[in-house]
Amino acid sequence: MQRGAGLFFKGDNLVIDLSVSIGKIKLKNPVMTASGTFGYGDEFAEYFDIGRLGAVVVKGLSLKPKQGNPPPRIVETPAGMLNSIGLQNIGAEKFINEKLPFLRKHDTTVVVNFFGDTIEEYVEAAEILSSADGIHALEMNISCPNKEEGWSIFGTDPKVTAKVVNAVRKSTSLNLIVKLSPNVTDIAQMAKVAEDAGADAVSLINTITGMAVDIKTRRPRLANIKGGLSGPAIRPVAVRMVWECYNAVKIPVIGMGGIVTADDAVEFIIAGASAIAVGTGNFVTPLASMNVLEGIEKYMSDEGINSIDELRGSLICG
Amino acid sequence: MSEIFRAKIKENRPLTNHHYLLTLHPLINIALPNPGQFFMLSVDESLDPLLKRPFSVHRTVEGGFQILYRVVGKATKILSAKSPGDEIEALGPLGNGFPLNISNSENVILTAGGMGIAPMLALADKIAGLKPLLFYGARTAGELLCLDDFRDSGIEPIISTDDGTCGRKGSVIDSLESYISSAGSNNFGLYACGPKPMLSSLSKFCAKHEITAYMALEESMACGIGTCLGCVVKTNEGYKRVCKEGPVFSSREIIW
Ligand SMILES: Cc1cc2nc3c(=O)[nH]c(=O)nc-3n(C[C@H](O)[C@H](O)[C@H](O)COP(=O)(O)OP(=O)(O)OC[C@H]3O[C@@H](n4cnc5c(N)ncnc54)[C@H](O)[C@@H]3O)c2cc1C
Ligand SMILES: Cc1cc2nc3c(=O)[nH]c(=O)nc-3n(C[C@H](O)[C@H](O)[C@H](O)COP(=O)(O)O)c2cc1C
Ligand code: FES
Numbered sequence: 001m002q003r004g005a006g007l008f009f010k011g012d013n014l015v016i017d018l019s020v021s022i023g024k025i026k027l028k029n030p031v032m033t034a035s036g037t038f039g040y041g042d043e044f045a046e047y048f049d050i051g052r053l054g055a056v057v058v059k060g061l062s063l064k065p066k067q068g069n070p071p072p073r074i075v076e077t078p079a080g081m082l083n084s085i086g087l088q089n090i091g092a093e094k095f096i097n098e099k100l101p102f103l104r105k106h107d108t109t110v111v112v113n114f115f116g117d118t119i120e121e122y123v124e125a126a127e128i129l130s131s132a133d134g135i136h137a138l139e140m141n142i143s144c145p146n147k148e149e150g151w152s153i154f155g156t157d158p159k160v161t162a163k164v165v166n167a168v169r170k171s172t173s174l175n176l177i178v179k180l181s182p183n184v185t186d187i188a189q190m191a192k193v194a195e196d197a198g199a200d201a202v203s204l205i206n207t208i209t210g211m212a213v214d215i216k217t218r219r220p221r222l223a224n225i226k227g228g229l230s231g232p233a234i235r236p237v238a239v240r241m242v243w244e245c246y247n248a249v250k251i252p253v254i255g256m257g258g259i260v261t262a263d264d265a266v267e268f269i270i271a272g273a274s275a276i277a278v279g280t281g282n283f284v285t286p287l288a289s290m291n292v293l294e295g296i297e298k299y300m301s302d303e304g305i306n307s308i309d310e311l312r313g314s315l316i317c318g
Numbered sequence: 319m320s321e322i323f324r325a326k327i328k329e330n331r332p333l334t335n336h337h338y339l340l341t342l343h344p345l346i347n348i349a350l351p352n353p354g355q356f357f358m359l360s361v362d363e364s365l366d367p368l369l370k371r372p373f374s375v376h377r378t379v380e381g382g383f384q385i386l387y388r389v390v391g392k393a394t395k396i397l398s399a400k401s402p403g404d405e406i407e408a409l410g411p412l413g414n415g416f417p418l419n420i421s422n423s424e425n426v427i428l429t430a431g432g433m434g435i436a437p438m439l440a441l442a443d444k445i446a447g448l449k450p451l452l453f454y455g456a457r458t459a460g461e462l463l464c465l466d467d468f469r470d471s472g473i474e475p476i477i478s479t480d481d482g483t484c485g486r487k488g489s490v491i492d493s494l495e496s497y498i499s500s501a502g503s504n505n506f507g508l509y510a511c512g513p514k515p516m517l518s519s520l521s522k523f524c525a526k527h528e529i530t531a532y533m534a535l536e537e538s539m540a541c542g543i544g545t546c547l548g549c550v551v552k553t554n555e556g557y558k559r560v561c562k563e564g565p566v567f568s569s570r571e572i573i574w
Contacts, residue, residue: 039545046543047322059545067556074540074548076369081540085547088557231368260365283369283540285360285407286322 016300017307020054020274022252023175023200025136027054027109027275030308031265031293034256034279035060035113035139035179036085040099041106047286052293054275055109058095060141062115063125065091075212075221080231080258081280082210084224087115087144092125096132104134111177113139117147119164123171130172137175140168143183143206143228155181155206158193169198177254180204180245182234187241188248195249202245203254203277205238231280232258239271246272246313260284262295269296272313320410320543321348327404328382330397333463336389338398342408343382349411351375351383353418353441354534354566357410358542359385361397370409372539372561374437374511377467386436386463412542413565416441416532420507426450428473429520431490431512435463437534441509446471453497455490455516459483491519504529510569518574531569535560 018029032055038044041056050056068088075082090098092114103110112135116122122140129135142155142164149157154164165178178194180187182205191202207228212221220226238257245253255273259265260281268276281288305311321344328341351357358370371393376386389398400406416437420426426448430438435454442450454475456462462484468475477485478493486493490512498504504527510520511534524531537549537560544562551560552573558564 037541037546043541043543043545046320059547068547068550070552071550071557072538073550074538074546076367076538079366079368081369083540083546083548088547088550232365280368280540283546284365285370286409286541286543 015306016297017309018297018300020252020308022137022177022254022275025109025175029054029293029296030269030273030275031289031296032111032254032275032277033057033282033289034277035141037279037282040095041103042099044282044286045102045106048290049106051107053108053289055111055137056103056106057111057113057139057277058099058103059089060087060113060115061089061092061095061125061129062087062117063092063121063128065089065094070223072221072223073227075227077210077212077229078233080229080233081283082212082222082227082229083207084222084227086224092128096128100132100134109136110134111137111139113141113179115141115144117145119148119167122164123167126168126172130174135174137177137200138168138172139177139179139203140165141179141206143179143181153181153183155190156184158189161190161193162197165194165197165199175200177201177203179206181206182208182237182241182257188244191245191249191253195251199251201252201254201274202249203256204245205234205241205257208234208237230258232260232264234258235264235267239267242268242273243271243315259292260288262292262299265292265296266299266311269308269311270313270315272315274308274312319349320412321346322407322409323348324405325382325408327400327402327406329402330400332398333386334460337461337463338387338389339376340385340387340397341379341382342385342406344408345405350378351411351440352415353444354415354437355411355413356542356565357383357385357408358412358539359397360407361393361400367393367396369540370407370542372412372536372542374534375411375440376436377439377443386433386439388433409542413561414563416509416534416566418444420530420532425503425506427494427506427508428452429490429494429508429510429512431455431516432457432461434510434512434516434534437511438509439464439467442468442471442473446473449473451476451497453478453490453493455479455493455512457481489519490516491523494520494523498527506530508532510534517569521569521572521574524569532566533569533572534565535567535572536565
């Protein structure tokens with residue numbers, strides 16, 4: 001039986017505490033949704049009470065609406081999928097006016113993922129989002145091209161990463177999560193850069209750049225040629241990266257990459273994740289995040305673990 | 319309202335070497351699907367294939383609905399090996415479906431190419447009273463499906479095949495062209511489903527003859543419920559989601 005935020009009772013004894021802290025905010029449980037796989041929350045509300053989630057993370061927003069890449073935009077690959085959506089979104093303003101009121105009605109933490117083409121755009125988007133009522137945290141996506149620096153990715157050059165995170169940090173007092181790109185040599189270094197620039201938490205991993213070819217037509221399967229790989233195929237890479245970041249920074253680490261079941265999620269928590277996000281899993285079944293939540297509870301009860309804190313980073317080496 | 323539900327396979331009947339008729343009985347009450355709507359089916363408990371696959375509702379039947387499918391790859395191959403009594407997970411009904419009250423509904427033409435025949439029977443069942451004509455094209459005679467089902471509804475398919483093994487040799491648009499010129503009128507409402515090149519030519523044909531046309535499109539899908547933005551098609555109002563704003567669009571909207 002559930003009484004209040006994340007606390008589970010058996011008789012009168014407190015048994016399991018699912019709540020976790022991410023910087024200044026507390027989530028009632030560690031289950032979040034990964035940006036771009038949960039829309040703005042409304043479609044999923046048809047299948048379950050999204051208020052049960054630890055946090056809803058919405059599709060990445062930019063200052064102005066963005067139309068995205070031409071189709072085909074997705075293709076299934078072994079144990080995963082490639083996408084080249086191209087960050088299509090309705091823009092910060094329309095989100096605040098048309099989507100946020102719906103999310104506010106639910107008893108969950110609202111995390112808004114955002115990005116920009118330039119540092120100025122990041123700052124402006126962060127300011128607009130920070131002034132809206134009902135947003136609890138911002139997640140900045142730095143896996144997107146930097147218009148000023150010849151479209152290289154913000155999140156792969158430590159100097160540029162430091163600059164953009166610093167700038168956003170100064171423009172918002174909201175909890176700031178920096179979402180790291182896995183397309184780097186040393187992800188722990190990037191986590192450290194984000195921490196030093198004032199991030200309250202890091203989340204990882206974003207998709208891994210990939211490509212697939214139709215051998216009959218000899219054409220790329222995506223119109224954009226390259227795309228981002230997600231799903232179970234990337235999970236071992238993600239778990240490794242979460243573990244490296246957990247060992248490198250003091251701020252909380254949010255883990256994602258191929259989580260479909262509770263077992264997958266627990267792997268990340270043991271490797272050091274304070275919270276986890278379900279991404280491509282939401283496409284496998286819209287109930288994936290609820291299955292993960294219920295499964296984590298069951299795992300903890302079966303294993304006699306009382307709190308996520310007890311489980312987090314409990315990896316035994318050697 | 320769509321639902322995520324489990325359904326029991328009532329029948330999975332081969333119609334040709336690579337076409338099957340699947341009858342599903344949902345284990346919960348679901349909304350009655352409209353013609354042109356679709357379901358996302360999970361063909362196996364394992365995560366391989368990972369994503370659900372979209373299939374149009376072919377017909378609603380006592381206790382459930384039918385899917386008419388062609389084996390083209392991994393998921394459809396697995397599905398074809400399923401037996402009565404097996405259960406699968408499904409999501410739906412999804413999408414908008416065909417608009418049923420179009421202005422010139424006294425003269426209705428259904429146009430299907432290849433697997434595009436799948437949603438047409440559901441539509442024919444619904445509007446049989448309007449005595450629609452069906453123009454049906456396939457590669458070869460052996461790929462023509464459900465002819466008797468249409469005949470039972472009083473619709474005699476006007477057939478064309480690429481190789482001329484049944485009906486007129488040529489495309490379904492050739493057949494339409496000669497019909498329209500002999501009918502001497504363009505006061506038709508047209509519904510279509512088929513491969514993209516066919517729909518694209520048909521769209522030009524309809525524009526030329528000023529015919530109102532509604533077309534069911536296909537795109538690769540991940541979620542089926544409007545969240546991944548993977549299934550978009552270019553329209554004169556920007557990209558639209560085939561799973562949400564579609565799969566049926568007015569032919570005038572689409573930028574081919
Ligand atoms: C809204 C909608 C309704 C559909 N209704 C039906 C239906 O009623 N009956 C039916 O048989 N199919 C239908 N389809 C197509 C069906 O979804 C695909 O055939 C199926 O996903 C293939 O899965 P697979 O794993 O067997 O093939 P995959 O392994 O995914 O693909 C095998 C090969 O088939 C090709 N292919 C895959 N999907 C399509 C497609 N949509 N169109 C053309 N080629 C494709 C691939 O490019 C590849 O070369 C529909 C699709 C959509 C979007
Ligand atoms: C279709 C799709 C769209 C995505 N859009 C975004 C986005 O807008 N912003 C972002 O930071 N990450 C985006 N991602 C990345 C996911 O949030 C997540 O980091 C990644 O997919 C790995 O998790 P998964 O394997 O569980 O999907 C997207 C992923 C997918 C599959
Ligand atoms: S399939 Fe995901 S938006 Fe249409």
